[in-house]
Amino acid sequence: MSNGSSVNEFLLLAFADTQELQLLHFSLFLGIYLAALLGNGLIITAVACDHHLHTPMYFFLLNLSLLDFGNVSTTVPKSMANSLWDARAISYSGCAAQVFFFFFFISAEFYLLTVMAYDRYAAICKPLHYGTIMGTRACVRMAAAAWTSGFLNALLHTANTFSIPLCRGNVVDQFFCEVPQILKLSCSDSYLREVGLIAFSASVIFGCFIFIVLSYMQIFTAVLRIPSEQGRNKAFSTCLPHLAVVSLFVSTIIFACLKPPSISSPAMDLVVTVLYAVVPPTLNPLIYSMRNKELKDALRRVISWTFFSSGNIACFLHK
Numbered sequence: 001m002s003n004g005s006s007v008n009e010f011l012l013l014a015f016a017d018t019q020e021l022q023l024l025h026f027s028l029f030l031g032i033y034l035a036a037l038l039g040n041g042l043i044i045t046a047v048a049c050d051h052h053l054h055t056p057m058y059f060f061l062l063n064l065s066l067l068d069f070g071n072v073s074t075t076v077p078k079s080m081a082n083s084l085w086d087a088r089a090i091s092y093s094g095c096a097a098q099v100f101f102f103f104f105f106i107s108a109e110f111y112l113l114t115v116m117a118y119d120r121y122a123a124i125c126k127p128l129h130y131g132t133i134m135g136t137r138a139c140v141r142m143a144a145a146a147w148t149s150g151f152l153n154a155l156l157h158t159a160n161t162f163s164i165p166l167c168r169g170n171v172v173d174q175f176f177c178e179v180p181q182i183l184k185l186s187c188s189d190s191y192l193r194e195v196g197l198i199a200f201s202a203s204v205i206f207g208c209f210i211f212i213v214l215s216y217m218q219i220f221t222a223v224l225r226i227p228s229e230q231g232r233n234k235a236f237s238t239c240l241p242h243l244a245v246v247s248l249f250v251s252t253i254i255f256a257c258l259k260p261p262s263i264s265s266p267a268m269d270l271v272v273t274v275l276y277a278v279v280p281p282t283l284n285p286l287i288y289s290m291r292n293k294e295l296k297d298a299l300r301r302v303i304s305w306t307f308f309s310s311g312n313i314a315c316f317l318h319k
Contacts, residue, residue, distance in 0.1 A: 007170045007185075010095045010177060011088040012079070013270065019086065026083040029076050032282055036072040039285030040065040046298040053298055056134040057123070057238070060116045061288060061295075063143050064245075067112065067150075068281035071105035074098055075176040075277055092162075095177040100158040102176070102277070107201070108150025113246050114208040115142045120239050121215040125222045153201060160197055164190045174273055202257075212246060241288045248283065252276035 015025040047053045047062040075098065082088055090098070122133045161179055167187030174181045179198070183191045216239070223235045252275045259272060289295050 036282040050298040072281040104154035111146035
């Protein structure tokens with residue numbers, strides 16, 4: 001076969017053995033998925049339609065919501081469908097697509113979070129030059145670089161993973177096609193190539209993380225020099241949502257990668273994977289809108305227009 005093995009489909013991990021528990025899993029994931037779609041969809045709509053939010057920070061937030069939208073849509077719907085229809089199978093090409101899109105969205109998201117840290121650094125530490133540093137072209141190029149880097153990273157990992165011969169069955173002990181679980185099915189040392197690529201990607205992500213940390217060290221130093229308490233609070237309020245999102249993203253991935261083998265089990269691996277693959281895309285819109293008056297006002301306008309207005313969208317745009 002073209003895939004270099006006899007595998008033409010994979011069997012994903014079943015959440016439960018009984019139909020009642022499978023329906024419970026379906027209902028839980030449906031609630032999470034709808035919350036993620038609603039939250040990210042509202043932010044995308046608000047930023048796109050409200051001219052008050054046409055700034056670099058919100059442009060990057062729109063991109064973040066698009067990535068979160070794609071990320072949660074890559075893994076959750078298939079798992080929901082399998083639970084609903086009491087199935088476990090995913091085709092070889094479907095599995096490859098999951099690996100590609102998951103790597104694409106999750107790596108592009110971290111690169112984008114790094115760009116967003118630079119945006120906050122420029123806004124607070126270089127306020128007089130902010131308009132020049134974060135001009136429209138610069139913002140588009142930075143966002144495009146994040147998306148392109150994610151695409152290339154995903155392409156590299158997917159091509160390498162699915163060029164490895166698989167001869168240890170086709171059971172993937174996870175609710176979606178996760179690379180470490182697929183590598184367990186390999187029958188030669190060729191899987192070490194992918195391990196090396198993962199280590200390289202991890203080093204790049206670690207470099208991004210160090211950049212974010214150094215940016216925030218300078219941001220906090222600059223904020224503490226602001227004489228007025230109101231000024232300090234305003235500066236902190238623009239940074240805290242991004243810092244919370246980065247912390248959630250990094251902490252869940254670190255725990256997934258570095259959890260002690262003594263607590264490793266299929267159930268624990270499942271919980272940890274849900275934490276880093278499903279929870280951040282769902283919570284990110286809530287984190288960003290919680291203490292952001294501009295965004296909350298825009299979201300109110302979107303919701304009121306959607307549910308209470310029968311007029312043309314132009315009316316909303318000129319409110």
